[in-house]
Amino acid sequence: MSTKNIMIVGVGGQGTLLASKLLGDVLLRQGYDVKVSEVHGMSQRGGSVVTYVRYGEKVYSPVIDRGEADVILSFEKLEAARWLSWLKPEGLMITNTQEMEPMPVITGAAAYPENLVEKMRAAGARVMAKDFLAIAMEAGSPRTVNVALIGCLSTSFAEIPEEDWLAAIDRIVPEKFRDLNKKAFALGRQAGQKEDR
């Protein structure tokens, strides 16, 4: 099997780290070689963040390059557009439709581009866009956006049964928040299954 590439992108503070932790854990237990790579430091302070997850028989490079991602899981719409060129032309972009204004937009130095989902589709990308913040709220907390997104992503792995994902949540999420996160996962997964791509 050739190496598969998944990117998780978003804004510092959105919980992308938990998402990549769950994904890495599930993939490792499927018996794959796995590499998960992220940059710590500055990026935590509201900056653009990216995590690369690669898996297969043997993974070499820890990073995913332009034109290489099979799936990009984006926590924020502008970030989806920022990282679009990392997607394979036949890859899948899953994005939250939530908008978070970066400082240049707040100060008026730049504008937040409009209709990004349509524009990404026009560029030839397969895009699944959903309001995952609303899904997280339905689950009970805006902080579960990350797990709702993972739920949606899980539908891209036909070979991995749902129990494996739930078991990863059991291992990684503290008990107090487990049920909440499982609910968010289930709602995200439903959203992914419903979507015709």
Place this chain on the structure above:
Amino acid sequence: MKELMLGNKAVARGMYEAGVTFISSYPGTPSTEITEEAAKYSEIDCEWAPNEKVALEAAHGATLGGVRAACAMKHVGLNVAADPLFTISYQGVNAGLVICVADDPGMHSSQNEQDSRHYARAAKVPMLEPADSEEARVFTKRAFELSEKYNTPVFIRMCTRIAHSQSVVEPEEREAFPQVPYQKDPTKVMMTANSRNAHVRVEQRTKDLIALAENTELNRVEMGDTHIGVITSSTSYQYAREVFGERASVLKLGMVWPLPEQLIRDFAAKVETLYVLEELDPFIEEHCRKLGIRVHGKDVFPICGEFSQNLVRACLGFDEPQTLSVSDAIPGRPPVMCAGCPHRGVFYVLHKKKLMVYGDIGCYTLGAIAPLNAMDLNVCMGASCSGLHGFNKAMGAAGEKNSVGVIGDSTFIHSGITGITEIAYNMSNSTVIILDNSITGMTGHQQNPTTGKNLRGDPAGKVDLEALCHAVGIRRVRVVDPYDLAAVEAAVTEELAAEEPSVIISRRPCVMIRGMKHQPPIQVDSARCVGCRQCMQIGCPAISFREKKARIDPTLCIGCRVCGQMCRFSALPGREVTEA
């Protein structure tokens, strides 16, 4: 059992397995997690030292006391630790000493892109370089063996991509390391004949290490197609394998100083075209040239920046993957000071007063970014004090009345103390602002000597900043609350006017410190908001502009009320007097 492990955590695991009992470090991205992860093992006494020089001296001292010890730092930290490094190389160790240094190609979170391998050669200290987490664990253990066998400190060189990538590791048990008795040895005093003899020993040691490099398992040849050969190490090895697969032969170097000679000659003889693939400087390449071997290196690949598989492909003229894009300009998303950051108020005042600001290294370096734009320059930790002194010596009153240095609490302890001593002793009328947020923020919230807690969060000694400044000879020392803009402005105005050096301590804990109590978020009184955007001058990420009015994001706002002090229309609540 197999486990996904961060490169830095794997180094910590290697230390644990090697029986290490003492680690002294100073934080710095991308090295910080090494010490933080090691601290999770109760068997290892881990500490944050005031700076890297102190950390290395402490770790070396522990090895004299007979235990395996280590320290970790980022690349620029090694500049600070360079003085002890060169003589510890002569001095040797009593038990293993490993120095982990993490380089940052691409400068994800650093002010320069220096290549630490030059230190290995200059100080004649062997350097191992892992290419993934499992190697990080294994090489770290190996480094302790080499340290004892060759009586030398040993470097582990990490880079951002290895330090901050998780890959599969198979942990092993911890080995017991019996403490080595301390014996007084008159040749350990580094002067005259002792130093001369030690240097002779070091030169012989390097020859012995070259012999080791020729056939150590740390260096390995992976033969594939022989049209192309690649000599490489670290993350570049991963890119080489990614790009070439079996279509090239690879000499992977795990020990990057000293470098083998015969091994490289033999490998070169087996391949037609030879590349050296290495990030940053042509270190291995120059070694090959010295051996008279023809290689391609920096004629093909860049010195600046980080590599990736596409970069390697592009440099070699290979096809790159197709990509998609939208035509809109995508606004950048630079990191920003958090909502409620106590640094913000100080920078707003400095911006307003149009002062020359000699900055330093920390979260507050973000004060340089729009809309605050309140920093003229920075150099390295501590330069805000000493550099400002020199500037004012050159400028006289024109400088002294219009300039300040700003420095964080951790940075001040690291190397600001000598700077303000310079100001007091050599009498420039300089004004330094210490941004005391009770934590080392930038690197992810480490304790430091001003916080009263040690690395594990337990009670510890505490530096009294006011008393310290007084003690070095600064008589004007005052404390302000940075949430009170008027008080900050008054303090800055008065201290610049004063005819002697001053220190202003801006004191407010970082809002991100765990367990900090926050005030409720504020709300905009839309009836009063005229949309003048004055509140947006402070660059708070919780404030945005919708339908011609300011809007507060209640999930970000922590109720610091600095913005309210900007509003002339009382649309935002102003300052409430609360205890800092």
